[in-house]
Amino acid sequence: MQLTGTGVGGGIAIGPVVRMEDPLPEPVDHPSERTPDIEAGRAADALSATAADLAERGRTAGGAAKEVLEAQALMAADPTLATEVANRVQGGATAERAVFDAFAGYRDTLAAMGGYLAERAADLDDISQRVRAHLAGVPAPGVPAPGHPFVLVARDLSPADTATLDLDQVRALVTAEGGPTSHTAILAREKSIVAIVGVRDASTLADGEVVIVDAGADTVTVAPTPAQLADAERRIADRATLAAAPLEPGRLADGTPVPLLANLGSADGAAEAVRLGAEGVGLFRTEFLFLDADRAPTVEEQRVEYVRLLEAFPGRKVVVRVLDAGADKPLSFVNDDVEPNPALGLRGIRALRAAEPVLRDQLTALAQADAATDAELQVMAPMVATVEEARYFTELAKELGVAVAGVMVETPSAALIADRVLAVTDFASIGTNDLAQYTMAADRLLGSVAALQDPWHPAVLRLIGEVGAAGAKTGRPVGVCGEAAADPLLAVVLVGLGVTSLSMSPSAIAEVRSSLLGFARADAERFARAALATDGASEARGAVREAVAAMRGDSDAGSLNRGG
Numbered sequence: 001m002q003l004t005g006t007g008v009g010g011g012i013a014i015g016p017v018v019r020m021e022d023p024l025p026e027p028v029d030h031p032s033e034r035t036p037d038i039e040a041g042r043a044a045d046a047l048s049a050t051a052a053d054l055a056e057r058g059r060t061a062g063g064a065a066k067e068v069l070e071a072q073a074l075m076a077a078d079p080t081l082a083t084e085v086a087n088r089v090q091g092g093a094t095a096e097r098a099v100f101d102a103f104a105g106y107r108d109t110l111a112a113m114g115g116y117l118a119e120r121a122a123d124l125d126d127i128s129q130r131v132r133a134h135l136a137g138v139p140a141p142g143v144p145a146p147g148h149p150f151v152l153v154a155r156d157l158s159p160a161d162t163a164t165l166d167l168d169q170v171r172a173l174v175t176a177e178g179g180p181t182s183h184t185a186i187l188a189r190e191k192s193i194v195a196i197v198g199v200r201d202a203s204t205l206a207d208g209e210v211v212i213v214d215a216g217a218d219t220v221t222v223a224p225t226p227a228q229l230a231d232a233e234r235r236i237a238d239r240a241t242l243a244a245a246p247l248e249p250g251r252l253a254d255g256t257p258v259p260l261l262a263n264l265g266s267a268d269g270a271a272e273a274v275r276l277g278a279e280g281v282g283l284f285r286t287e288f289l290f291l292d293a294d295r296a297p298t299v300e301e302q303r304v305e306y307v308r309l310l311e312a313f314p315g316r317k318v319v320v321r322v323l324d325a326g327a328d329k330p331l332s333f334v335n336d337d338v339e340p341n342p343a344l345g346l347r348g349i350r351a352l353r354a355a356e357p358v359l360r361d362q363l364t365a366l367a368q369a370d371a372a373t374d375a376e377l378q379v380m381a382p383m384v385a386t387v388e389e390a391r392y393f394t395e396l397a398k399e400l401g402v403a404v405a406g407v408m409v410e411t412p413s414a415a416l417i418a419d420r421v422l423a424v425t426d427f428a429s430i431g432t433n434d435l436a437q438y439t440m441a442a443d444r445l446l447g448s449v450a451a452l453q454d455p456w457h458p459a460v461l462r463l464i465g466e467v468g469a470a471g472a473k474t475g476r477p478v479g480v481c482g483e484a485a486a487d488p489l490l491a492v493v494l495v496g497l498g499v500t501s502l503s504m505s506p507s508a509i510a511e512v513r514s515s516l517l518g519f520a521r522a523d524a525e526r527f528a529r530a531a532l533a534t535d536g537a538s539e540a541r542g543a544v545r546e547a548v549a550a551m552r553g554d555s556d557a558g559s560l561n562r563g564g
């Protein structure tokens with residue numbers, strides 16, 4: 001039997017299920033037998049103890065986890081929440097009930113906002129649980145420690161728990177809740193944990209049951225057959241061999257260089273990216289640095305962050321994207337309007353133009369960081385739809401001292417007129433996540449239309465081909481920095497469509513490097529033609545698998561690109 005969800009990365013793992021305890025139940029709603037002052041004291045103590053505990057975990061965790069835990073500690077210490085709790089206690093509630101109701105109120109407000117903020121709702125639930133566990137004198141709900149390696153199954157793992165997972169024990173993570181941009185997924189990706197989120201039937205998995213977790217195929221296989229286990233073991237061994245292969249620069253079999261770059265959201269991931277063979281950075285998502293900020297960061301605050309990043313890549317290309325604020329990643333200091341359809345609203349370069357001082361400060365900080373370090377900084381704008389926007393951004397970046405400025409191609413319009421766009425800017429980087437979303441008119445956050453969100457679709461591939469051809473015509477580089485670049489077989493097709501570099505989660509680099517080495521440019525171009533000549537995404541994938549199998553003279557086309 002197989003359960004399905006959304007895989008994070010392409011890893012695979014086998015192990016016995018250990019379920020994480022279900023959360024504390026809702027406290028009964030009866031008037032307190034204690035005085036309001038005593039209840040108020042209990043609540044205040046529990047809130048501050050929880051804030052201190054989260055801050056302490058943040059200090060020891062490091063990485064993206066540190067920021068997440070620090071943000072949670074701030075939420076636990078939030079004075080407005082404390083006042084909400086105090087008011088309820090004065091009204092006669094127990095501390096337990098007051099905490100439950102106050103946090104639930106905030107949680108519902110966040111959940112109703114949708115997108116990125118809705119995924120933060122789990123953070124508030126987690127803090128509420130921790131505060132109530134403190135009140136009850138029981139351990140905070142957390143990760144079990146059975147004393148042997150296991151597959152952790154949970155309703156939704158909190159950021160605090162994901163951050164402190166013991167990677168020697170937890171082989172994989174399966175959660176019932178959570179989307180691909182939830183904190184659990186972000187942290188799992190950064191820590192290279194094999195994970196599948198949003199597995200609706202995860203609650204049917206029983207303790208001790210051995211499962212195969214295949215993040216690339218989005219499946220959890222229950223009660224696997226000996227043949228399935230042997231296949232999974234072989235693939236785990238193959239991945240380990242790949243990971244241990246020499247960290248050579250990316251290239252095709254005929255020597256055509258295809259630089260393999262890292263997608264990062266904080267300088268904390270830089271050392272790991274270098275260890276995994278990243279030749280530089282193809283996408284640094286700066287908005288991840290400031291998601292919790294309630295005012296625009298100063299030039300100096302930003303400069304420090306950018307210097308930290310650039311110092312990790314001396315002599316290497318580092319492409320930093322200016323803030324992609326809006327849609328599922330609103331920043332309070334850039335996006336102040338509620339929009340009925342935010343993915344089509346003031347997002348990316350449109351939002352920055354409306355808040356030009358923020359853009360100017362960011363470009364200034366980037367130019368200063370570049371001057372202070374030896375990396376080859378390039379800066380790009382997200383969500384460009386017109387030649388005029390590309391010209392505006394490139395000119396402003398240069399005016400403020402940025403040497404190389406380019407644009408992301410994430411809208412069908414930018415792809416269709418890529419030759420005109422590239423005439424006014426230095427390079428293009430294709431964001432296939434958004435390009436697929438906008439080409440297929442399928443919200444990337446919505447599970448019900450996830451099947452349409454497939455970069456293998458020939459409509460998306462045609463647009464990528466337009467950009468590749470425009471790059472060749474104008475002599476400008478064309479990268480891909482969406483998730484498509486991490487798909488080992490699609491990566492070859494992208495090169496066949498004229499893409500000159502690939503940027504991805506660092507954990508995907510080894511597999512993509514190995515895949516590229518299997519084919520020459522003429523093969524890649526042939527695969528691209530085969531994919532373009534189909535009616536849909538699965539047909540395109542199938543056509544390329546068949547072309548590869550024909551070339552290798554084997555019939556096992558199914559073993560190719562399970563990670564796709």
Ligand code: PEP
Binds near residue numbers: 285482
């Ligand atoms: C993309 O859209 O493909 C991309 C890389 O940007 P993001 O995922 O941050 O929107």
Ligand code: MG
Binds near residue numbers: 431433434
């Ligand atoms: Mg994008």
